[in-house]
Amino acid sequence: MTGSIRSLLPSRRDYAHVGRTWRADLLAGLTVGIVALPLALGFGVSSGLSAEAGLITAVVAGVLAAVFGGSHVQVSGPTGAMVVVLVPIVATHGPGAVAVVALLAGVLVLAAGALRLGRAVSYIPWPVIEGFTLGIAVIIFSQQIPALVSAHSAPADEHSANAIIAAVQSFARFDPGYAAWALGSVAVVALCMWGAPRVHRAIPGSLIGIVVVAVLTLAVGAPLARIGALPAALPAPALPLVDLPTLAALAAPAATVAALAAIESLLSARVAASLADTGAYDPDRELVGQGLASIGSSLFGGMPATGAIARTAVGVRSGGRSRLAALTHALVLLLIVLVVSGPVGQIPLAALAGVLMVTAVRMVHPDTVRAILRSTRADAVAFVATAVITVSFDLIVAVLIGVAFAAFFALRGMSQASKVRREDLRGEPRPGDERIAILRFDGPLSFTSADRVFAEVDAIRGVSVVIMRMSQLELVDATGAHMLGEITQALERRGVTVLIKGVQPRHEELFRSVGVLDALRHHNHLFADLPSAITHARSHVQRETTTA
Structure with missing residues (x-):
């Protein structure tokens, strides 16, 4: 029993190779921190909270998941999939409910790790995962449209409806002048994100695009909505107010968030383990780490956290080989909060929308979509059904129905094989x-x-x-x-x-x-x-x- 508990806790073995890899880890952490900044800001705003909430989550959850998680290279923080789930929660229960949801979801994920449920994600078929990803990408892209059509229509303003419906409804307040400036900002960001890696893959195109748009906005006085003032330090930790009525109202949303956090984190950790020879990951310990990350984030007023495959991949490809890289990424973001929060507050929301739109487009790989659609009818149906239900209804329901489709066809195939x-x-x-x-x-x-x-x-x-x-x-x-x-x-x-x-x-x-x-x-x-x-x-x- 003692050995089982000890396997879920940090140990010296986690840093056995840091003596050889620390230089590359520090450089990788710096790179990931720069890449993560616009994403943390964007996901915080897009969720209906604030850029501050995104930064807090990236810092606090990034540190806790790196120390306690089961992957040596996983980078954690706010993600697009989590934003998709949080938007209706904010619409129904208000921004203050997110910290409670993060706390409850963190406890559930922590319990799942303690109960050794980490291997469950291996039962999710690949077409379901890709359909889930496609659906999330469509939602993230759609959520940014309201911020581009009017200064009075930020992404969170339309969060009471389905993302696509909200995007269409936002055109009722269409402001041609504002939209021209906003779309121009998106174009600049997209051009930078497309062109920078072609010059050198280490150049952070998203950050350059945001800086360029911010400077031009200030220089010409463009009427673009900004992030606004950010605190120059992390807030003091405090336990969210939780009572029985609140627990009853938020139990179901917290369960959805917990399921998503577990699924996304384990998938990310599994992919990360295949990117480089960084050692196997422990799925149960990963759940423990992600649970603690969301709990810690909630204490500082942040969002639920998950493993972020895009940032993790950047870290590995930049040379990160130990937890030091993820820790450095979080400390870089903390330094930004402490030193340059003022300039960061001047970033136009349209620039962040551009980053998230490009990120959403990059989540979809046409070759993968074609491969699945040409594979078997069962896999194609599971892929399409998961994507459509993700966009139309609910992420977790989409995964469950996608798995059910895959299981049905698998059982039918088994029956025919007899x-x-x-x-x-x-x-x-x-x-x-x-x-x-x-x-x-x-x-x-x-x-x-x-x-x-x-x-x-x-x-x-x-x-x-x-x-x-x-x-x-x-x-x-x-x-x-x-x-x-x-x-x-x-x-x-x-x-x-x-x-x-x-x-x-x-x-x-x-x-x-x-x-x-x-x-x-x-x-x-x-x-x-x-x-x-x-x-x-x-x-x-x-x-x-x-x-x-």
Whole structure:
């Protein structure tokens, strides 16, 4: 028990290689911090809270997740997926509810890690993940449109409706003059984000784009809405006010946020582990770390946090190989809060919208979409259904329905893979061989195919002995094994002798417990090889012929 708890806590092994990698880690952390700044600001504003909330989350959650999480390179903070969930929460319960939701969700994620539920994400199929990502990208892009059409229509102003509907409704307040300035800002940011990596991939195009737009806005006096004043220090920690009515009202939203935080963080950690040789990640400890990160963020008035795959990938590709990189990223953002909060407050909201729009576009990979749509019908349906439901209804519901679609088609495929084939007897034919049926069972035998297999076997007529070959049976569940017992009994009641050949050792205990072997007329009717079973079957047919 003690060892199990200790495995979920930080240890010296987390920093075993820092002596060799610290220089690269510091540089990677600085790079990620610069990249994360506009995203933290943008996600804070887009969620309906403030840029300050985004920065607080990136700093506090970034430190806690780096220290306590299960990945050596994961970078955590506010993410676009979380914003999508928070917008309706803010609309329904107000901005003050987010800290409570973050606290409750953090406790749930922490409990999931303590209960060792981290491997559950491995059951989410790839097409569902990509459909989920596509849906989030569409929502993030749509959420920025209200900030571009009018100075009085920031992204949070339309958060009571679906993101796409809100984007359409925002055109009721369309201001051509303001929209021209805003779209120009988006174009500048997009151009910088597109062109900077082509000069050198280490150049932070998003930050350059924001600086250029901010400078031009100040220089020409453009009428663009700004972030506004930011505090020059982190606020003092305080426990959010939680009472029973609040708990009852926010329990369901907190569960949704917790599920999203767990799924996104584990997916990000899994991808991060494949980007470089940084060691395996511990999914259970990752949940513990992300739970603590959201709890810590809530105490400072921040948002729920998750692992951020885009920032994590930047860190790894910039040379980050240990937790020091993620810690440095958070400290860089803290330094920005302490030193340059004034200039940061002058950043136009349209510039942040441009960053998030480009980020949303980059989340979608056309080659991946084409590959899934051309793969199998089941995967294509799961992908499309997940994307559509994500945009139309709810992220977690979309994942659940996507998994349900995938599971349905997987089970149907499993059912179709179950086969019963009648084989001819080997060797020289003998009189009476036509009275013997050899049935070979292939593939899995489960609840999905049990009725069909029963009907196929029960339809056999004109035989005295049935040999059921089990050596090629891959998977058997309790329903499949129960069906074998029932078909054995049904054949025996018709006077047909059933012989079973080749029960695999891994299936033997199940066959005994559900009564398959007990259904045989005699314990000698269980055989290890086919020739012995055929010899026994011929003796039965011969006795019947002699008796007749």
